[in-house]
Amino acid sequence: MKRLYVLRHAKSSWKDASLADHDRPLAGRGRRAAKAMARYVRDAGIAPELVLCSTALRARQTLERLEPALGKRSTRVEAELYGAGPRALLERVHAVPDPVEAVLVIGHNPGLQELVLDLARPAAARREVEIKFPTCGLAALECPATRWPDVRAGEAELVAFVRPRDLEVSG
Secondary structure, eight states: EEEEEEEOOBOOOOOTTTSSSSGGOOOOHHHHHHHHHHOOOOOOOOOSEEEEESSSSSHHHHHHHHHHOOOOOOEEEEEGGGOHHHHHHHHHHTTSSSTTTTEEEETOOOOOOOHHHHHSSSSSHHHHHHHOOOOOOEEEEEEEESGGGGGGGBBBEEEEEEEEGGGGOOO
């Protein structure tokens, strides 16, 4: 069984209109949400062996806030994850080495939301993802595959969907 964690970057700032989309930093709300999500990740025992992160500043800053909670792992910051659609994201997941049992992908909507919806079997949590996959939302999927290339649409169980509003987000 493979475990795939999908995390949308935390809320970004729009204060500086001169910045390219790729270069937008986290907003204060995003920093607080990422800190709360880091507590959740630590308390839930989420320990991916590999983290794949978009090169966008807001994604990298989200990762920085989660790093203390993630434990020992390999991290790859990849330009291809910025703006990737669900097909490209799944292809990247399929390329993960088979000895890796758990992967965390940090990126962007709509690709992440569509990936989760493509992979997850029907369930109440899946309906919540359909409604909205908010910034700093985390989906946890258990995939009944022994190899990453065998992860298929409609076969994963969405075992958790956690949003910042579900957590205590404080200063």
